[in-house]
Amino acid sequence: MDKINSIVEETHAELKSAVRELCGEFPDIYWRELDEKRAYPEAFVQALTHAGYMATLIPEEFGGAGLGVTEASVILEEVHHSGGNAAACHAQMYIMGTLLRHGSEAHKRQYLPKIADGSLRLQAFGVSEPNTGTDTTQLKTMAVRNGDRYVINGQKIWISRAEHSDLMLLLARTTPADQVKKRTEGLSTILVDLRQAVGHGLRIRPIRTMMNHATTELFFDNLEVPVENLVGEEGQGFRYLLDSLNAERILIASECIGDARWFLERTCRYANERVVFGRPIGKNQGIQFPIARGYANLEAARLMVARAASLFDSGKACGPEANMAKLLAADVSWELANVAVQTYGGFGFAEEYDIERKFRETRLYQVAPISTNLILSYLAEHVLGLPRSY
């Protein structure tokens, strides 16, 4: 089984083994029970935070590890490879990037050390809205300046972890859409202190989804937020959002790689052990070949993720690579999820084998945080020079 990972060179062995050890304290049964109750993995998030992993990307001067997306990828991949799910906390790693790149010095000093030591959770990113979908530039939630406050009205949907986060980075309109020159202007990023906001202009409604994912709907009704919570320049929020997307795509891709490895290993094991017609089912090429193909696709996707992460960490442009990494990794985790269910036969549907749980979990990445179609249209238009389709 060790040979499975032989093609992509094993790097960061120490980091991987430390994360693996931590994840060993959260076995299948931990995730299965939470899934059943749709409960938040509080103990796991605490453990990951206290071990310092959530602060991987925060510079050392602000109390973080000062490492790169490559190391963050290693951590998230291992969490998923162990059978766990980092969706409960991964955003803490990358949302702070907007603060780091565009926040004032005072913001950075105020928030980053606390995010690094885990005393403040910045895990919620409020972008999506029910009526605008992927067309982010058309979002409607308004933040109107009134003296030293923004007054916020509107609605967001699919805002994950809002109930478990202290802060949320909100993307809201500060200039009406019909008064901006470019459709990407007029949006701003504002930090919302959820501890003060809930019950004072903000209502959170949890949404039960097909997998355990603490996602919610938010209703803003004259929520007041101090003007100093604006991050960066007013009206430039969409640009800041774009800045943060490559890191997010690479990190989610790493989670998909972790899922794919988990499916692959479980599937190989089961195919060797399960005896039907007097021989292991893995002896049948009808079972072997989809597993072998999935493995080849997994190794190719891993290379793309590693390439995107390395470009990102060396400060080079990596839009196409980050998008392709997310596309290929999400495809292969879904491919191997299907192969696993097929190989396990009826047992693939039984909760106690965890295949069906991971199958539901990994399906998300065809849709969020960006859907496969939108990545394809990005590649077609911006990389291949094909006509814009929308």
Ligand SMILES: Cc1cc2nc3c(=O)[nH]c(=O)nc-3n(C[C@H](O)[C@H](O)[C@H](O)COP(=O)(O)OP(=O)(O)OC[C@H]3O[C@@H](n4cnc5c(N)ncnc54)[C@H](O)[C@@H]3O)c2cc1C
């Ligand atoms: C569990 C979960 C957690 C999430 N967490 C967050 C979060 O924390 N914060 C946040 O802001 N958002 C979050 N999201 C939202 C997520 O980013 C969006 O669901 C996703 O971007 C797709 O948007 P939509 O659901 O509005 O789909 P729509 O935009 O309505 O699209 C529906 C379908 O049509 C396709 N489509 C749309 N336009 C085109 C086109 N021009 N060409 C081809 N196909 C097209 C899409 O690919 C998609 O398959 C989450 C979503 C889920 C399900």
